[in-house]
Structure formats: C-alpha cells, structure tokens
Amino acid sequence: MGRARRFQWPLLLLWAAAAGPGAGQEVQTENVTVAEGGVAEITCRLHQYDGSIVVIQNPARQTLFFNGTRALKDERFQLEEFSPRRVRIRLSDARLEDEGGYFCQLYTEDTHHQIATLTVLVAPENPVVEVREQAVEGGEVELSCLVPRSRPAAVLRWYRDRKELKGVSSGQENGKVWSVASTVRFRVDRKDDGGIVICEAQNQALPSGHSKQTQYVLDVQYSPTARIHASQAVVREGDTLVLTCAVTGNPRPNQIRWNRGNESLPERAEAVGETLTLPGLVSADNGTYTCEASNKHGHARALYVLVVYAN
Template sequence: MGAGRQQPRFGACVFPVYFLRITITKYIFNCLSLSQRLLVHAERRASTVHFLFLYLLHVSSTLRSEHGQGENNTQAVVSQEVQAENVTVVEGGTAEISCHLHQYDGSIVVIQNPVRQTLFFNGTRALKDTRFQLVEFTQKVVKIHLSDAKLEDEGGYFCQLYTEDTHHQIATLTVIVPPDNPLVEVKEQAVEGGEIELTCISPRTRPAATLRWYRDRKELKGFTSKQENGKTFSITNSIRFSVDRKDDRDIVTCEASHPALKGQKKQTQYELDVQFSPTANIQPSQSLVREGDELNLKCEVTGNPRPTEIIWTRLNDSLPERAQIQGDVLSFPSLSLQDNGTYSCQVSNKHGRSSDQYVLVVYDPGAIIEAQTQVPYAVIGGILALLVFLVICILIVMVWCSVRQKGSYLTHEASGLDEHGEAREAFLNGGENHKRKEEFFI
C-alpha cells in the first residue's frame, strides 16, 4: 500500500492508508459510533442515515476481513445465525416480532420494516414510530412489539445480523380484519302472497368472512358473492322466499364466521315485515245482557299496516245517543231495549278492507234470569239422556248375547235327538231301512 493511494473519507473519520492496519479496531469503533449517533439524531433523514450506515458496515466488514488475512488468523470462526418467525395479528391488536440469535457474539443486529427502514439498530430506536417498542434484547432473542397494527404494517420485517457475512431472515407479518355485525338489507316491501329478498352484507373483512342465513335453527341456502376492495373483501349472501301473513314478525338471522373470531359468531337478527289486508272481529264484554247493564263491544283488528280508523255503525239505524266510541271499543253505559240491533265495525288499509257484525239483544231482568236458569236444566237433561241411551245399549247387548247362547243350545239338543231317532228306527225296521237311511245320507 503506497502513500499515493487515495484516503477514504467518512464524515469526521479520516484515516491515512498506512495507518489502517495499526488502528483498524479503533477505526471501526469510531465509524460505527458515528453511524449510531447519526441514526439517533437524524430521524427525519432516516433513508440517508440508513444508506450511510450500510456503507460503513460494508467497509468495516471488508477491513476486518483484510485485517484477519494480514495477520494469518487461522482460528475457526463460530457461525452465527438469525431466525425469524411469521406473525399473524388482528387489526388493532399488538404483534410481537421476534428475531432469534444463535451463537451470538455481540455483532450488530438491525431490524427493518417492509420498506427497509431501520426500526432498531442494536437496541437503539432509529425510526420515529412509537407504536414499535423494543421489549427484549438478549444473547438469544430480540423482540419488538407493534401496537395498533394496521393493514399498512403488513409485510416482511428483516432481522439482519452483520458479521463477516451478513445474515438475515424475514418475519412475515399478516394482519387480519374480523367482521363486524353483518348488515341486513331488504330489496322491496314484502306483501302477502309475494316474495321477499334479503341480503346480508359483511363490508370489510380479511380474509373473506363466511355468511349464513338461519330461520328456526335451520339454514337457508342463499347466493354468495365476494368483491375485493384493496386488501379487504366485501361479502354478500342473498336469500329469496315466499311469504304469507303468518310469516309477519318471524325472525331470520344472518351469521358471520371468521378465523379472527376464534369460534365465535357475529350475527344480526331481522324481523320480517309482511304486509296484508285487515280482519275485524267483534268481542262483547258479556254475552247475555239485560236492561240497565253496561256493555262494551271491542273490535279486534289485525292487518299490516294496522288500520288506524275503525268505523262503528248500526244496521238500518244510527248509533244510540248514549253509545260512546273510544278507539276500537263501542260502549253502552246503561242498556235499554231501544239499543237492540245489529252493530258493525269496519276497518281498512291499502291492501283491503274488512268488517264484522254483532247482534245485540237486550232482555228485561226476568227474561235474563229465566234464560240463565234454563241452561243448567238443559245440561242435566242432556246428561240424563246420555245415561239412558247407554243403559239401553247395554240391555240390547245382553239380550243379544243371551239369545245367541240359547239358540246354540237348542241346535245342539235337536242334533242329538235326531241321532237317537235314527238309531231306534234302524233297530225296528231292520237292515233294509238302515240301508235306505245310509243311501239317504249319501
């Protein structure tokens, strides 16, 4: 190495060529210390400092190699290695990035983000991002925590170990996005006799969530579609089925499952809204009324939308002056014989109309009591008639059984007499008659 050789220049570190072999250790230490100070105090110029740092490392490694060769160092160099682990984190959670060191001898360890910005240099922060925290730096492992993880943080994180040969491993960070409670949309208003179409939506997940429909604990088959929005996915599941008025207010459930939920489910329930024509039914507060009693006639209404107006009328006459209308109730504070008649309530909505009638008969007190006392006698009379009928049936069965047994006995007796008579006839008339008898039987 001649004196005319150009001297390397690195900031304040100027070394003549002929001093390199003598002051190599001090040179490397000063240069690396300078790079550390530059990295700490120049956060806004991270890329420039990073370039300078790598360049200095390259020079220092070269000089160390030359120095070792110059001294004919024959000692075996212990192999150092670094290993990294892949990490999966839920968006908004905290990720732990680990670099495992093997046979570590104190060499420089650098951790870089996916865009190759240095996060930590030998345990010293090099990038202004407080979400990254160094939590452990030992002879075996270097660990950093990334809080409030975002999709933008996803990628490969470099664990680099600078020795004579640079070693590095990449820890891949994967950020997953769990679904929120799914949204349910209805295409159009459902009407009795028609169909309803429901769509379940999970607008932002990664990886794509799985959506299912359930009704009465039974899965409903639907049509699923997936749309990619950058790094996330939008998932929809649509179902369509016929509806009737009995389906109104039934519950269907959309359920979302996702690896980030760890077996749990996100679900949204939807109450079916089926519109149908109204019905009307008049219910009296009591069935038998007498003069002076109070009576309320209630018009029970169904329908969707529910009818808001109920019209009370009396057939072929106007309502009594004493009658009072309170919503769906027609009240008679004190009945009189003039209140007799046929009353009607009418309801309607945009899908149709309906009505019901009630015949009001007002009795005087005596008639009411007589009518009320006749009811128990009628019941008792019916019970007695039933008992008489049962007794008659039993007697008929007994007589029939007795006659059947008696007829069987007479038939048997007649058969026995016939056999004895034939025997006596054969004995008296001789063999000829007996032969005729046999021929007759044949």
Template sequence: MHHSNFLYFWARIESVSRGDIVTNPLRQTLFFNGTRALKDERFQLVEFNQKHVKIILSNVKLEDEGGYFCQLYAEDTHHQIATLTVLVPPENPAVEVKDQAVEGGEVELTCIAHRTRPAATVRWYRDRRELRGISSRQENGKTFSVTNTVRFAVERKDNSAIVTCEATHPALRGQKKQTQYVLDVQFAPTVKIIPSQVVLREGDNLGLTCSVTGNPLLDKVPLGTKHVSAELEYG
C-alpha cells in the same frame, strides 16, 4: 456500532423480487444494534443479546403487513425474513331490505360484512336452520366486502319472526358476529264485531266490541260510509 463483536439491524421490506431485497427508504431501519431508528413508537425492542433479537409491534394496522428483514453481522453475515400477515375481522354485519314485505309476496334481505381480510363467511339463519342465499364479494384494495342475499315467501304468520345474519372469520377465533332482523310483514286487517250479549230485550243497551288484527294496526274502523271510533281488542 458493535456489541460483543456482532452488529445487527431490523428493516422493513418493500418488496422481494428474484431474490433481491428492496427496503423501503421511508421506513428502512427499525432498530440498529438496540437503538431505535424510527419515530413509530409502536415498535419496542424487548430482547437484545448475541443469541436473540426480539421486537414487538403494538396496535397493528393493515398497513404494517409485509416483510421484515433481520441482518446480523458477525464473523459471517446472516439474514432472515419474517412475514407479517394482518387479519381484519368483521364488525357486526349490516342488514338491508329491498322492499316492504307483504302477505303473499316475497321478502329480499341482504347481509353485508364490510372491510374484512381475508373475506368473511356470511350466512343467514332462521330458527337455527340455515337459509340458502347467494353470496358475493367485492375487493377494496387489501380488504373485502361480503354479501349474502336471501329471498323467500312470507305470510302473516311470519310477521315479527326473527332471522339472523352471521359472519365468521379466522380472526374471531371461533366467535361470531351477528345481527338480528325482525320481519315486518304487512297484511290486511281482519275485523270482528262481537256483541255484549246474544239475546236482547227491548230497552236493553247494545254493546259492540270490534276486534281488529292487521299490520299496520288501525285506530279507526270504517262502518258504512263513515269512520267511527271503536273499542278495539288487538289480537
């Protein structure tokens, strides 16, 4: 088909080797002089004249990455290659905990950003300060999974503290994907028995309040060889 003495087509390129262009037989021609030649409805021709031939691709997939070849037949033959690069941003990262954290021990946390392209950058933060960890990445075809593992000592004061895993990526355009993790540090209970009054007279009633702090919290406190229910004030 000719249009004002010129003819063109868009084609998907499979590979370019030593200057030779090899088109994909299954997806060879996108448009031929304004007529769609593929069943993929995501391709749309938005401009077609002697000076401009413009197509758009909606809902881009990673499989669409590669070269696209435009050929113009007029008095002379011309062609250009457009290379499409597809970025895959991370979702909210996942957090994995190796073992239960215990007072006086260490906790190991791993943050994972799955399926990113290029590889995302993953960091840990606590109170807006970065926690230095060990980063690694695994290639899965065209995408990467990135991990960052931190290990640090914990005390009972660290229980319920918040640490944040953060993933950054060029496709996020300055935004960040974050996942918060609340530290669960187990520690032995501390028990205080508080009398209702300091001085008692014969015949007075004695009231005792048992105050317990611990993680996990107790609902009964051992007294001697028996378990007795107690009025608890959890601090």
C-alpha cells in the same frame, strides 16, 4: 356495530436459518399472523451471538432498531427484549400497511439475515342487512347482507328459526380487503311478521367459534281482521254494554267504524275508536252491530247480534 375485538394470534413458527460455511445457525425468525388492531410480536433468535451488530428493518427496509436503539419514530413498535439469545419487538395496533417481511440482520464476518413475515387479517364488522322492497303476505321477500371489509373474505350465512337458509354470495377484492355480499329470498305470510332472520359473518381473523351477527326483524304487511268482544254474555234492560272491536292488520287500521244494520246507532251510544258503549239498554236497542276496519291491503267486518232481555 363496533370495532372488531382486539386479540393476539398465536405465533405461527416457521423456522429458517442462515450461516457461513462450517458455522452453526446464526439467525432464526418466526412468521406472525395478527388481526388488524391487535398486537404482534416479531422475534429474531440469535445463535453463537458474539456481540455483533443486530439490525431490525420493516418491509420498506427502514431500520426500526439498531443494536437495541430505536431508529424509526413509530411508537407502536417497542423493543421488548434484547439479549444474546433473542431480539423481540412488539407492534401494537397492527395495520394492513404493516404487513410484509421484517428483516433480522446480524453483522458478523459474514452478514446473515432472515425475514419474519407479518400477515395482517381483518375481522368483519357486524353485517348490514337491508330489504329490497316491502314484504306483503303471500309474496316473497328479498334480503341482502353486506360486509364491506374483511380479510380473508368473510363467509356469510343466513338463519331463520334456527335453520340455515340458502343464500347467494358474491365478493369483490378491493386492494388487500374483500367486500362480500349475500342475498336470500323466501315466501312470507302474516304469521312471519315480527320474525327474526340472522345474517352471520365469519373469517379467520375472529377468535375460534366467534362470529359477527345482525338480526333483521321481518315486517310483513297483511289485510286486517276484526272480531267483536262483549263485556257480558247476557244483557238486560238498564244494563250498560261495552263492545270492543279487536283488530289486527299491518299497517294497523287507524279508523274503526261502528254501525247498526240499516239503522243509526242509538242516541245514547258512544263510539270511541275500538269501543262502543251502550248505556241504559232497552229492547229498542236490539239489532245487529258491526265494526269495520281497513288498510291498503283489504277490509274487515265483524258482527254482533244484541238481544236485550226484560227484567
């Protein structure tokens, strides 16, 4: 998860004007919307400017620039243009506390001012996805998705296998930002183990068509299965046969047991984990061999009938 990409929103123009009786428009301002961390340009357009004093103030009514001269020591504000037609300042690394009305004041015979309203939006970070409890085949899994900070409140959506899942969302306003959460529940089987579920967050602070996503890999536990594979289909006296016990399960069984019916394994047999090696086969090795595996969800057993043919 990283910081939201910085970008400058297009300026949203809301023209306003103020003038004395019989005079033309003197001051015009542009309202601005910017994403937190981005760059905003605050513009005052001047009409019939005669060289009078121009003052730019922040929402706290602190003077930023006085006739083109910096008055407030905040280097994030830079004077980009001061001309008879326009005063333009640039705010970098916009913060929520920068939000509010910026005053453009023109001191002529009558003092004129207009307010450029700065709105700061907060893009969501990558959502945090957690599981309530361990998922087991045949049961339900509940996932939660949290975006602790956004403005406006982020919209959360769930996706699985490219299909949207219906979640339940809630939000809480914390000052100027929102904390938003969503939960989703669905049944799972062993085939769902390793599947991907996506939580996506969107709001207007992100560029059009963009979102923040977090992928969650399902961990579904299930009982084991076992199957024996032989190194060759037909075995004769003197051959070496290797049996492999292919086991699945979550958690994966960490111990495999080899047996031969009611008899002990041949003395020459070598059992190491999933493999049983039977060298120098003789007819006395005939019998039903089994491998067994278990985990906390169940037990699995596989059979192999050995028939040794004479040469």
